[in-house]
Amino acid sequence: MELFRSPSGTRDWLPPDSERMAYLISAFAAQVELANYRLVLSPMFEDSGVFVRGVGDESEVVTKEMYDFTDKGGRSLALRPEGTASVVRAFLQHNPPVPFKAWYVGPSFRYERPQAGRYRQHHQVGIEALGPKDPYLDFEVISMLMNWFFSLGLRDLVLKLNSLGDDNCRPPYVRELSSYLEKNQNLLCVEHQQRWQVNPLRVLDCKKEECIAVKENAPKIKNSLCPECSMHFETLLSCLDEHKIDYVLDDYLVRGLDYYTRTTFEVACASLESSQNAIGGGGRYDNLAKALGGNDTPGIGFASGLERVLLACETQGILLPAVPSPKVFLADITGGGKAAHMIHVLRTLGIACDRAFDNRSLKSQLRQADKSGAILAIVVGEKEKEANCVQLKWLFPGDKDRFIQLLTVAADSSRDAGTNGRIFSPESDEPEKRDIIERYRLSDVLPEDLAYSAIKEFFRNA
Ligand SMILES: [Zn+2]
Ligand SMILES: [Zn+2]
Numbered sequence: 001m002e003l004f005r006s007p008s009g010t011r012d013w014l015p016p017d018s019e020r021m022a023y024l025i026s027a028f029a030a031q032v033e034l035a036n037y038r039l040v041l042s043p044m045f046e047d048s049g050v051f052v053r054g055v056g057d058e059s060e061v062v063t064k065e066m067y068d069f070t071d072k073g074g075r076s077l078a079l080r081p082e083g084t085a086s087v088v089r090a091f092l093q094h095n096p097p098v099p100f101k102a103w104y105v106g107p108s109f110r111y112e113r114p115q116a117g118r119y120r121q122h123h124q125v126g127i128e129a130l131g132p133k134d135p136y137l138d139f140e141v142i143s144m145l146m147n148w149f150f151s152l153g154l155r156d157l158v159l160k161l162n163s164l165g166d167d168n169c170r171p172p173y174v175r176e177l178s179s180y181l182e183k184n185q186n187l188l189c190v191e192h193q194q195r196w197q198v199n200p201l202r203v204l205d206c207k208k209e210e211c212i213a214v215k216e217n218a219p220k221i222k223n224s225l226c227p228e229c230s231m232h233f234e235t236l237l238s239c240l241d242e243h244k245i246d247y248v249l250d251d252y253l254v255r256g257l258d259y260y261t262r263t264t265f266e267v268a269c270a271s272l273e274s275s276q277n278a279i280g281g282g283g284r285y286d287n288l289a290k291a292l293g294g295n296d297t298p299g300i301g302f303a304s305g306l307e308r309v310l311l312a313c314e315t316q317g318i319l320l321p322a323v324p325s326p327k328v329f330l331a332d333i334t335g336g337g338k339a340a341h342m343i344h345v346l347r348t349l350g351i352a353c354d355r356a357f358d359n360r361s362l363k364s365q366l367r368q369a370d371k372s373g374a375i376l377a378i379v380v381g382e383k384e385k386e387a388n389c390v391q392l393k394w395l396f397p398g399d400k401d402r403f404i405q406l407l408t409v410a411a412d413s414s415r416d417a418g419t420n421g422r423i424f425s426p427e428s429d430e431p432e433k434r435d436i437i438e439r440y441r442l443s444d445v446l447p448e449d450l451a452y453s454a455i456k457e458f459f460r461n462a
Contacts (some may be wrong), residue, residue, distance in 0.1 A: 009112075011122030019322035021123070024134050024152070024306055028125045030241040031148045032103045035140060037127045038104040042086040044109075047331075048078040049249070050089050053259075053291045065110035067120065081111035083303055084259075084285065085292070087128045092294035098131025119307070126282070126303035133286065133298040139243075142236075144279050145267060145302050146245055152309070153318045156270035157279075159246065162221070162253035163233040164201075166261050166286065169226035174200055176219045184214045204252040209277065220251040232262055255281060259288045263300065269314040272308070279312050280304035325373025327459055330355035331365035332380045342378065342390070342448075349456045366393070375399060375462075376455065381462045388448045392440075400444075403458055407437050 006012055013021055029039070048068050068078040080086050083104050091100055105125045114120060127144060128136055142159070144460035149157055165173060177200045179190070188196060189208035196203050203211050204218065225233065240247055247265075255264050282302025289297035313320055328351055332339035339355045344355045354372055356365040362379070369377040376399070379391040394400040440446050446454065 004048045009114035009118075011119060012058070016322040020313075020320040021306055022323070023320045024309055025125060027151055028105070028148050029103065031151060032127050032144055035101070035144055037101045037103040037129075037144075040090060040104050040128075041106070042080075042083075042090045042104070042106060045077045045079050046086055046089060048076040050080055050085050050292065051081055065112050067111040068108040081110055081126055082108055082128045084282075084301055085288070086130060087301070088130065088285075088288050088294075088299065089292055091128075091130050091297070092289060096395055098297070099137075100130040101127070102129075103127045110194060123306040125306060126301055128299060128301035130289070130297050130299040131254060131437055133232075135232045135263075136239065138232075138236045138284065138300055139239040141282070141300050141302060142240070142263075142265055143243065143245060145282075145304065146302075149267065149279070149309075152313060153316075154269065154279075154309075154312055155316060158248060158268045158270060160250040160253050160266045160268065161237070162250050162264050163229055163246045163262050164254065164260050164264055164283070165221055165225050165229050169224055169229055170221070170261070173219070173221050173224035176224065177201070177204075180262055181214070187214050201254045205254045206210055215252055218252070222249075222251055229262055237264060255283060259285045259291060261286045265302070267304075267313075267365070269308075269312040272312055276308070279308045322417035325354060326352045326354040327375050327462075328353040328455065329369035329372050329377045330380070331369055332356070333359075333362050333364060333365070334380055334382055334385045335359055338380045338385055342380070345452055346455070349452065351456060351459055369393075370395060378451070384445065389442050389445050390448050390451050392446060392451065393444065403454070404437065404441060405456060406458055406461065407440070 012173055022418070043396055048066070051066060066078050066081055068076065071077055078124065087102055087104060091102075101357060106123065107121045107123050107126050110118060112118065127141060129141060135233070144273040146157070146159065164170060178197070181196050181203060185196065187210060188203065189206060189210040191208075192206060192211055193201050204215055206212070206215075235248075250266075253264050253266060254260070255266065260283040262284040264281075264283035266278050268277045269279045270277065280302055281304075282300065284298070284300040286296075286298040288299060289295065310320075328346055330353060332342075332355070334356075336357065336359055343353050343355050354374070356368050360368075362381075366377060366379075375395055377393040377395060379393055381391070384390055392400075392403075394403070436446070436450065
């Protein structure tokens with residue numbers, strides 16, 4: 001029988017890549033929780049209507065890429081193409097107090113021909129802030145994204161900014177743009193020659209050479225902003241200036257989604273290939289709540305694709321930490337029951353440890369210990385088991401000396417401080433302690449009980 005493989009356009013994440021991904025997420029959570037954003041988990045699929053809103057909605061995601069299907073109950077559902085609409089839907093359904101500041105992490109889906117670096121399932125983190133229309137919230141959201149990137153050590157980032165205006169000033173601009181596009185219709189790319197009327201702003205986002213050329217002389221929205229939109233944008237820009245967050249203004253930054261108003265932004269990483277160098281972006285969506293049938297509620301957020309961010313880190317030689325290896329490895333050649341007991345005790349003490357299974361030879365178990373990345377191997381043979389002792393094998397030279405030092409210091413301080421020694425039990429008297437240390441120096445063997453407390457002490461000080 002042929003083996004099953006992951007579905008087309010998906011990939012599996014295994015260590016250490018999966019752990020770097022987990023690191024990105026925990027660094028993100030740490031960052032946004034500083035600003036009181038709190039985790040929201042929403043379903044991976046929604047009523048398709050959450051993403052296709054009304055007639056004339058022609059964003060690329062919706063028309064071409066949505067991973068939608070009809071379920072057994074005849075409902076039209078879609079795997080979420082992005083996080084924002086889901087979070088806003090959840091906000092409207094549960095009506096939490098505003099400002100509502102949420103962060104999320106999870107897969108997003110698109111149905112398209114699989115190609116290098118583009119997956120049908122990919123992973124995003126993001127934040128959404130609903131309620132305030134304050135430009136300082138825009139600053140908070142943008143600085144949150146930048147701070148996360150900086151905390152990872154990413155360099156060569158370009159923050160691009162634009163304002164798309166609002167219901168007041170955008171319609172006249174779109175009319176102006178439309179008449180410009182009409183005049184230059186024949187110069188547009190094949191697709192947009194047919195479809196530019198559906199959403200003229202989308203032409204500004206087109207990556208085809210023809211449309212890029214037409215765009216060059218297209219009217220700019222910044223010349224059409226109403227005083228309120230101008231003021232909002234200016235306040236944001238001067239706050240970014242004041243805090244030395246560099247940006248470039250991009251008059252044609254419209255982003256792929258149809259619901260943005262006012263501030264839009266995108267972060268490009270110069271180390272990545274230019275067609276796929278956006279590692280995060282978002283904007284204000286003051287009309288989205290209303291478009292989903294709720295009360296008029298302003299909002300702003302961003303999303304960032306973790307696969308891209310990881311790629312950017314790799315390209316820049318930033319090696320994100322993986323999960324720490326076990327510190328102790330148990331090699332038990334008496335059947336394995338002793339190892340079961342000891343790892344149980346060590347884990348209760350908070351020490352990361354692992355063991356060998358299937359009663360393999362000592363040589364094979366020690367080879368596993370070496371590979372595991374552990375610092376210390378504990379060997380239990382028949383002799384040790386009989387005497388309630390364990391043999392310690394330090395896998396890096398020097399660790400044993402430090403361990404002995406620790407035993408000695410502990411013995412000394414326990415003498416000086418009466419019965420306050422942290423490693424030896426108060427009952428054991430000093431000559432006995434000295435004796436144990438000397439014997440350990442020669443033979444690597446320690447009583448099991450003493451080994452636990454000494455190992456705990458060692459890793460606490462490591
Ligand atoms: Zn085009
Ligand atoms: Zn305006």
